[in-house]
Amino acid sequence: MPSSGCSPAYLRRTDGILEVGGFPRVLAPATIVCRDSEQMRIFEFCKTCIEQETGGSLYVCGCPGTGKTLSMERVGFQSPVTLSISCNSLTTTSEIFLKILEKCHLKKVNGASSPLQHLRDSFSQRKEPICERAVLVIMDELDYLITKDRAVLHDLFMLTTYPFSRFILIGKPMVVTFRAYNKDQILKILQHRIMAIGYDVFEPLALEFCARKVAAASGDMRRALSVCLSAIEKFETELKCDTTGSKIEMVSFDHMDNALSKAFRAPVVDTIQSLPQHQQIILCALVRLLRSRKTSTVGDLNKSYLEVCRSAQVTAAGMMEFSSMCRVLTDQVKGLVKLGNSREEKLRTVALAIDGADVAFSLKVGQIVCTTFQLSRISSTER
Numbered sequence: 036m037p038s039s040g041c042s043p044a045y046l047r048r049t050d051g052i053l054e055v056g057g058f059p060r061v062l063a064p065a066t067i068v069c070r071d072s073e074q075m076r077i078f079e080f081c082k083t084c085i086e087q088e089t090g091g092s093l094y095v096c097g098c099p100g101t102g103k104t105l106s107m108e109r110v111g112f113q114s115p116v117t118l119s120i121s122c123n124s125l126t127t128t129s130e131i132f133l134k135i136l137e138k139c140h141l142k143k144v145n146g147a148s149s150p151l152q153h154l155r156d157s158f159s160q161r162k163e164p165i166c167e168r169a170v171l172v173i174m175d176e177l178d179y180l181i182t183k184d185r186a187v188l189h190d191l192f193m194l195t196t197y198p199f200s201r202f203i204l205i206g207k208p209m210v211v212t213f214r215a216y217n218k219d220q221i222l223k224i225l226q227h228r229i230m231a232i233g234y235d236v237f238e239p240l241a242l243e244f245c246a247r248k249v250a251a252a253s254g255d256m257r258r259a260l261s262v263c264l265s266a267i268e269k270f271e272t273e274l275k276c277d278t279t280g281s282k283i284e285m286v287s288f289d290h291m292d293n294a295l296s297k298a299f300r301a302p303v304v305d306t307i308q309s310l311p312q313h314q315q316i317i318l319c320a321l322v323r324l325l326r327s328r329k330t331s332t333v334g335d336l337n338k339s340y341l342e343v344c345r346s347a348q349v350t351a352a353g354m355m356e357f358s359s360m361c362r363v364l365t366d367q368v369k370g371l372v373k374l375g376n377s378r379e380e381k382l383r384t385v386a387l388a389i390d391g392a393d394v395a396f397s398l399k400v401g402q403i404v405c406t407t408f409q410l411s412r413i414s415s416t417e418r
Contacts, residue, residue: 067109068227069220070102073213081203085169090200092192097213100255107173107205116170123176128187138170151190158197169201215254222246241291248295265294303389307397313352314360315398316343322391334381
């Protein structure tokens with residue numbers, strides 16, 4: 036059992052263990068806590084592809100902070116050949132095929148076809164040794180390809196269908212959904228991380244309070260870790276300033292309450308800021324559209340969305356993807372948008388379920404779509 040009592044030196048050790056980015060590698064857990072079933076589905080999918088010597092593709096989705104990236108990394112540790120790519124760090128989207136080509140140890144002849152065509156040829160017929168072992172390709176931030184170059188996304192998934200493909204893509208057709216963490220899961224993960232420290236840092240009631248509050252607001256594990264670090268910082272400050280000789284041994288309920296109050300001043304702001312770029316653009320377009328009325332239609336919203344995309348020089352999604360994103364904003368993100376019923380999709384009524392000023396405030400810093408339509412000015416007029 037961990038011992039109780041904290042010192043500034045011990046508290047510094049918690050920074051790495053409760054880090055929002057994840058465990059340091061030396062303390063990486065053998066399993067991902069509270070994600071056993073999702074982890075098993077991903078593992079079984081990869082295992083089947085490897086045993087049958089075939090390619091395959093898997094789409095992993097879920098709200099931010101639900102363990103997707105950490106779970107995919109854990110599967111990667113068990114694969115003999117793994118290529119991890121963060122889509123938003125690519126200079127050009129075609130780099131993906133060159134990286135896969137290199138990982139498969141397929142030599143491209145100078146002046147020959149493109150890396151994509153070379154992969155297609157190699158996976159179509161056995162003219163040369165292809166991949167002796169399956170190559171697991173983990174694509175993070177996959178929605179970037181939807182906005183940047185959807186043709187690349189299509190070509191990626193098609194590569195897994197060729198007869199001699201040994202290319203396993205984690206990023207569609209079969210779906211694994213990571214749902215938001217509940218109170219018990221958040222509490223269990225926090226306790227699991229703290230066990231690595233070797234002593235009690237938090238009062239049990241303080242940890243439970245954090246888990247309840249975060250689960251009720253978003254279920255985002257990163258937020259829970261961030262709140263815990265904030266509570267520790269408050270506790271550490273009190274330790275340094277304590278001249279009374281009183282024994283403050285652990286992070287208390289009051290420390291956690293203070294950290295939570297700072298973190299949850301406006302939960303809707305954090306929700307909007309964590310949305311993918313195109314869902315943020317839809318909200319901006321809707322605020323712009325509803326400046327002089329309370330409701331509009333999906334068809335008019337789509338026109339406003341296309342105008343924002345053109346002005347911001349962002350590739351717009353098609354109508355089917357656009358409608359799907361509107362439904363996500365209605366159903367899965369705690370009702371940011373209200374959609375009415377109609378037989379024809381474009382005639383469905385649409386309205387904001389939140390204050391337009393919250394949208395403007397959430398996106399006014401560092402968002403090109405907001406500078407395009409001066410949403411900070413919208414904010415001042417709507418308050």
